[in-house]
Amino acid sequence: MPGELESRRSFIKKGLVGAALLATGGGVWLGTRSTQPDPALKGPFQVLTPAEATVILAIADRLVPPRRGFPRPLEVEVPRKVDAIAAMAHPAVQHELRQLLGLFESPLTGLTLDGLAGTFSGASPEAQDRRLHAWATSRIAVRRTGFRALKKLVYAAYYASPETWTAVGYPGPPTGARR
Amino acid sequence: MAESWRANGPGRILTGADITRDYEERADACVIGSGAGGAMMAARLADMGARVVLLEEGGLYTRNDFDMQEATAYPHLYQEKGQRATADLAITVLQGRCVGGGTTVNWTTSYRTPDQVLEHWRIVHGVEGLDPATLAPHFEAVEQRLNIREWPVAQANANNRVLWDGCGKLGWQRAATRRNVEGCANLGYCGMGCPIDARRSMDVTCVPDAVKKGAHLYANARAVRIDLHRKRASLVHAEVLDPATDRPKGHTVLVKPKVVVLCGGAVNSPALLLRSGLDFNGRIGKRTFLHPVVASVAAFRQRIDGFYGAPQSVASHQFVDRGPGKVGFFMETAPVHPMLAATAAGGFGAGHQEVMARLGHVSALIALAVDGFLPGDEGGTVSLRKDGRVRLDYRLRPQHWEALREGNKALARVQLAAGAETVWSLHEDPVELRSEADLAKLDAAPWRPVRVGLFTAHQMGGCAMGKDPDKSVVSARLKHHQVDNLFVADGSVFPTSLGVNPQETIFALAHWAAGHIGHNLR
Numbered sequence: 001m002p003g004e005l006e007s008r009r010s011f012i013k014k015g016l017v018g019a020a021l022l023a024t025g026g027g028v029w030l031g032t033r034s035t036q037p038d039p040a041l042k043g044p045f046q047v048l049t050p051a052e053a054t055v056i057l058a059i060a061d062r063l064v065p066p067r068r069g070f071p072r073p074l075e076v077e078v079p080r081k082v083d084a085i086a087a088m089a090h091p092a093v094q095h096e097l098r099q100l101l102g103l104f105e106s107p108l109t110g111l112t113l114d115g116l117a118g119t120f121s122g123a124s125p126e127a128q129d130r131r132l133h134a135w136a137t138s139r140i141a142v143r144r145t146g147f148r149a150l151k152k153l154v155y156a157a158y159y160a161s162p163e164t165w166t167a168v169g170y171p172g173p174p175t176g177a178r179r
Numbered sequence: 180m181a182e183s184w185r186a187n188g189p190g191r192i193l194t195g196a197d198i199t200r201d202y203e204e205r206a207d208a209c210v211i212g213s214g215a216g217g218a219m220m221a222a223r224l225a226d227m228g229a230r231v232v233l234l235e236e237g238g239l240y241t242r243n244d245f246d247m248q249e250a251t252a253y254p255h256l257y258q259e260k261g262q263r264a265t266a267d268l269a270i271t272v273l274q275g276r277c278v279g280g281g282t283t284v285n286w287t288t289s290y291r292t293p294d295q296v297l298e299h300w301r302i303v304h305g306v307e308g309l310d311p312a313t314l315a316p317h318f319e320a321v322e323q324r325l326n327i328r329e330w331p332v333a334q335a336n337a338n339n340r341v342l343w344d345g346c347g348k349l350g351w352q353r354a355a356t357r358r359n360v361e362g363c364a365n366l367g368y369c370g371m372g373c374p375i376d377a378r379r380s381m382d383v384t385c386v387p388d389a390v391k392k393g394a395h396l397y398a399n400a401r402a403v404r405i406d407l408h409r410k411r412a413s414l415v416h417a418e419v420l421d422p423a424t425d426r427p428k429g430h431t432v433l434v435k436p437k438v439v440v441l442c443g444g445a446v447n448s449p450a451l452l453l454r455s456g457l458d459f460n461g462r463i464g465k466r467t468f469l470h471p472v473v474a475s476v477a478a479f480r481q482r483i484d485g486f487y488g489a490p491q492s493v494a495s496h497q498f499v500d501r502g503p504g505k506v507g508f509f510m511e512t513a514p515v516h517p518m519l520a521a522t523a524a525g526g527f528g529a530g531h532q533e534v535m536a537r538l539g540h541v542s543a544l545i546a547l548a549v550d551g552f553l554p555g556d557e558g559g560t561v562s563l564r565k566d567g568r569v570r571l572d573y574r575l576r577p578q579h580w581e582a583l584r585e586g587n588k589a590l591a592r593v594q595l596a597a598g599a600e601t602v603w604s605l606h607e608d609p610v611e612l613r614s615e616a617d618l619a620k621l622d623a624a625p626w627r628p629v630r631v632g633l634f635t636a637h638q639m640g641g642c643a644m645g646k647d648p649d650k651s652v653v654s655a656r657l658k659h660h661q662v663d664n665l666f667v668a669d670g671s672v673f674p675t676s677l678g679v680n681p682q683e684t685i686f687a688l689a690h691w692a693a694g695h696i697g698h699n700l701r
Contacts, residue, residue: 063527070532088260088425092566132527136607137630141267144629148268152522159521159535160250169539170486170517173247174366
């Protein structure tokens with residue numbers, strides 16, 4: 001995996017680049033300028049731009065890959081639900097999330113950190129999985145943190161949706177429990 | 180002043196929805212926070228005749244609000260909409276935020292403080308006077324009021340059975356836990372608020388007790404500052420939040436108290452003292468302990484249905500004392516609802532989905548590291564960010580990682596002994612185990628921050644009790660060392676973690692401290 005095999009010098013350089021990108025807040029500006037917003041997305045969104053919601057959907061499509069019985073993330077409106085979770089958060093957290101999405105999507109971060117050219121949302125499923133895994137297991141702590149944030153948001157939005165419960169064998173809350 | 184004593188008017192509950200103007204109150208006691216410490220304190224002080232104002236930042240919910248849906252429960256009932264974590268997101272923080280605090284959403288497990296913990300506090304931290312004999316009548320009182328009783332193993336759900344059976348096969352200590360419930364229907368939704376009021380949590384016990392005795396409860400009222408005047412807490416400022424948006428409505432509640440009892444819990448109590456400039460020795464927010472939790476999930480051939488049934492009813496303290504230089508751990512269980520399980524499970528994509536697809540067959544066990552006892556184990560730190568938000572940092576030391584790794588191995592062994600087909604760790608590259616021969620894989624896994632999912636449901640410390648005013652925040656009587664009429668009565672005063680679930684210790688401490696705090700009000 002990228003990060004594990006590279007030379008110390010290159011790691012330090014990439015680490016500094018990554019840290020600098022996070023520190024300068026370049027993510028929002030860099031991030032989604034070349035993203036093609038998914039026309040199937042149902043807005044309006046409260047916090048995210050259509051491009052940022054597209055990145056969320058692209059991530060969700062790999063976190064929950066196609067499998068019999070599992071609804072697609074778009075069907076359960078994962079981008080809208082992530083946006084709703086973000087809307088409840090402190091403005092500073094909203095800004096951090098948008099910055100993170102930009103960094104994750106950006107062709108520049110992809111190239112410098114993962115050697116993957118192009119945006120995340122425009123990449124092949126295999127390349128997307130590689131970038132997700134690279135962030136999840138990165139030697140750079142802030143990237144692991146970033147992956148953790150995105151993963152928790154997407155899975156919370158998806159699996160809290162009753163439409164997904166049949167797939168996981170959860171019958172839902174007991175009915176008639178109340179007095 | 181004498182005429183106000185025992186001259187309480189009727190009690191009152193106002194929420195952010197009701198409040199359309201500013202309020203000013205004079206009170207004998209302003210209690211901040213309505214959780215295990217605050218509600219118990221408010222009920223006792225009100226019963227002694229004190230005029231109590233109880234401020235709660237979270238909302239007021241009743242059983243009809245508890246819809247057993249993760250999508251509504253976590254944003255409404257937990258800190259930071261269920262998103263609280265350490266700053267690096269290495270440790271997910273489950274912490275209540277509503278009337279009743281953590282007691283409204285915890286998993287009901289109730290233990291008296293272990294004698295050896297009180298002894299450690301006395302010897303190492305100079306906490307004199309808090310011995311088992313002193314606390315015993317207070318434990319008895321809260322056990323009676325909250326119906327704390329053993330939950331029979333015969334009623335344990337299959338997930339708790341895994342812990343029971345696995346420990347039995349391995350010859351390890353195991354015991355049924357005690358729970359604060361009455362008429363529990365074994366639904367399994369404790370973490371989302373009890374929909375049938377069976378849990379004897381503060382929102383249905385001590386909060387109404389206090390209000391019946393004249394206390395004024397303000398919900399959605401967030402204490403933002405305590406003013407100091409001549410070494411006394413002179414004024415408590417609270418901002419009123421709109422329950423729908425959780426944003427300030429522009430109204431305030433000002434309380435002019437004789438005494439302030441801070442019961443915001445670890446994390447929020449130290450944060451309020453920091454915001455108020457009441458840190459005179461740099462000790463506020465230090466020594467924050469979390470019982471850092473590692474979890475193990477396992478798939479069984481038979482159904483486990485870990486989303487149903489009392490979430491915690493069996494525990495093992497086999498490894499709570501692992502000898503000198505080692506961090507101990509204890510083992511319990513966790514409910515297996517889809518959102519909680521999905522955000523906890525390791526990895527992503529098809530592997531993660533495979534675990535989720537078998538959720539009805541999944542057992543989830545947890546090992547809780549007992550932090551704060553080794554020399555030099557200073558725990559985490561609560562501080563304030565530039566924008567005023569609270570920040571929690573917790574750096575796990577090598578001894579903690581060792582305990583979490585061994586804890587994970589012990590959990591896997593329990594699950595395998597109980598008949599698990601496959602066991603997974605919560606690493607981002609999940610370790611998969613099918614037999615004891617695979618345990619070595621856990622040794623080889625990366626035990627580093629944010630490579631493995633970790634949790635805390637027990638936040639302790641940050642306003643540590645102690646004799647030395649330079650090294651602690653409150654005295655062994657829970658009084659702030661430098662402020663004459665300010666007490667802290669919640670989990671933040673623990674100088675270490677506990678090695679058991681904390682709620683009953685907090686109940687008893689508040690019950691005990693109310694005696695001398697109330698006496699001095701007369």
